[in-house]
Amino acid sequence: MTERYELPEELRLTRNLVSDFNKNEIIPLEQEIPHDSITIPENDFSRLSQKTKEMGLWCLAVPEKHGGAGLSLFANAVIAEEMVQHAAGLYCPAYGTMGDAPPEIIWAGDEYQIKKYGLPTVEHKLKGWFAITEPSGGSDPARAIQTHAKRDGDDWIINGSKLFISGSPWGNWGIVFARTDPESRRGITAFIVENDWPGLTVEPVPVMRAYYPGQLFFDDLRVPSENVLGEVDGGWDLLANKLLARARIPYSASNLGVAVAAHKMAVEYSKTRETFGAPLASRQAIQWMLVDSEIEIRACRWLVWEAAWQFDNGEDFRQAASVAKVHSAETLGNVVDRAIQVHGGMGVTEWLPLERWYREARIRRIGEGPTEVQKMVIAREILNPGGVHA
Ligand SMILES: Cc1cc2nc3c(=O)[nH]c(=O)nc-3n(C[C@H](O)[C@H](O)[C@H](O)COP(=O)(O)OP(=O)(O)OC[C@H]3O[C@@H](n4cnc5c(N)ncnc54)[C@H](O)[C@@H]3O)c2cc1C
Structure with a gap:
């Protein structure tokens, strides 16, 4: 007889916890706030995120060593199916009360970068974003990326623009893919930048969802070399990885x-x-x-x-x-x-x-x-x- 596949019991229990949390906490709250809300009142956020932390539901996708639950991708998929089942769920699952993971790529960074940007994001002190797409196109970024970075002493100077960047209007930091070798299609480097650095501005891009993305403008944005993520000219490998x-x-x-x-x-x-x-x-x-x-x-x-x-x-x-x-x-x-x-x-x-x-x-x-x-x-x-x- 062929064995029938069943979800492991622990995963079923976690999935049920998430489902109950949505039914008992998130969906009733949604009746009280405007239809297109992307946030909940701060006091509800604190109360509910305290609860999810106690229930072990905080940042399920983040590796354990970085403060998350370190679930497999399969377990995450099973739980994500449940977590999004409310009005705002597609883009704001549980309104962030189960934690917002930073852009995954930050875990490829060094200790300083993980400590400065990754961990505070897991702790909900910062919010991050991830910028590849430009006005020149998003389907084929290796060719389309025109934003460029040039060395200036120990720093880099970035000029250009990124379009449709989710989370950037509310973010504190983000990862920007910029061309560092104009001769090569793959000569792209990943930089960590901060929203309030001079030389970076973010404009809202109105779209058909309330959680609108932003357009970023880099005007001689100075980035210290410790904010290069991975290798210089190695940004494409990070992505292709x-x-x-x-x-x-x-x-x-x-x-x-x-x-x-x-x-x-x-x-x-x-x-x-x-x-x-x-x-x-x-x-x-x-x-x-x-x-x-x-x-x-x-x-x-x-x-x-x-x-x-x-x-x-x-x-x-x-x-x-x-x-x-x-x-x-x-x-x-x-x-x-x-x-x-x-x-x-x-x-x-x-x-x-x-x-x-x-x-x-x-x-x-x-x-x-x-x-x-x-x-x-x-x-x-x-x-x-x-x-x-x-
Ligand atoms: C709301 C929203 C949020 C987003 N958030 C982010 C983000 O956080 N970070 C980020 O980097 N990007 C983000 N994006 C950008 C998104 O990844 C791009 O919109 C997407 O990759 C397509 O790029 P494009 O819009 O430039 O379309 P184009 O690349 O100009 O393509 C236009 C159309 O042509 C089609 N097409 C392209 N090439 C071919 C081909 N060879 N054959 C047939 N059809 C083709 C495409 O599928 C598309 O339908 C977001 C976009 C939206 C709308």
């Missing part, structure tokens, strides 16, 4: 989680709403919408889990991460769209989270590497399995 692809897995798990939440709402509503003398759920047209969502969600979960397993096992997970990213972003859009249809007019009101998810879901096909770029990764691997791809 699977960081970008890895991030697609928890991102996909979040897409899955919001799809699950929207689907649950559609199922419940269809059972109680009556038209023409019978519940919507009795109509085949409605059932088929629910069935399509159910099938897409189930497939999505396995794709996310497979990518996470491959990562945790040290396999080349990049194609699986791209497959999960494409499928989860499409699934999220489809499921939320159907859930709105089942709810009729109620679906597009600000009284329900569906319209917020609908707007935010659209961004998920673009952010973290757009669908077309993921398909390029998948195609390369199909056509040349095991080949080395940039």
Whole structure:
């Protein structure tokens, strides 16, 4: 007999804790604040983050030695699916009351950098951001990056601009990828910079989600050499070192989680709403919408889990991460769209989270590497399995 896969008990318990926390604390609080909120009142934040720390739910994805729970990527994916199941969950899971991890790449830094930027971010004293995309494009950053850094004694001087940088309007520090060797496509270096340094300005970029990103302008921004992250001209290697692809897995798990939440709402509503003398759920047209969502969600979960397993096992997970990213972003859009249809007019009101998810879901096909770029990764691997791809 083939063994049936079951989640380990400890993981199931943690997932249930997160689910109860959302149901008992976050969702009731959301009824009291504006529909598009991205924060909760400070006193609620302190109270709830104290609770999650006591429950061992603080910064689950951060390595233990840096103050987090150090869960595997698979465990993180399972928990992320649960954590995002509330109105703000896609971009502000639990409103940060379970901790906000710093950009993952900071852990590739030296002791000074980790102590100065990484650890205070885990402790919620600072907030970080991560800047690759520029006005010249985000799909192919190795070619598009024009922001450049030149040596000046022991320092570096950065000039240029970055666009669509999440978290930068509220951040204290961030990681900027700038060209340091103009002759080479890969001559890029990662620098840690601080928001309040002279020479850096951040402007909001209004988009269809309330958690808007920023545009950064570097005007002779002076950066000390101790803020070079990794090797000079080694920034691309840091990224290619699977960081970008890895991030697609928890991102996909979040897409899955919001799809699950929207689907649950559609199922419940269809059972109680009556038209023409019978519940919507009795109509085949409605059932088929629910069935399509159910099938897409189930497939999505396995794709996310497979990518996470491959990562945790040290396999080349990049194609699986791209497959999960494409499928989860499409699934999220489809499921939320159907859930709105089942709810009729109620679906597009600000009284329900569906319209917020609908707007935010659209961004998920673009952010973290757009669908077309993921398909390029998948195609390369199909056509040349095991080949080395940039
Ligand atoms: C809300 C939001 C938040 C973001 N946060 C961050 C962040 O924190 N940090 C960061 O660095 N970036 C961030 N981004 C940027 C995001 O990663 C880019 O938008 C994305 O990589 C696409 O780049 P682009 O917008 O310049 O589109 P382009 O690169 O100009 O591409 C335009 C379109 O063409 C498609 N395309 C490109 N090449 C091909 C091809 N060869 N074949 C077919 N189609 C192709 C793309 O898929 C896309 O749909 C964010 C974006 C948004 C919208």
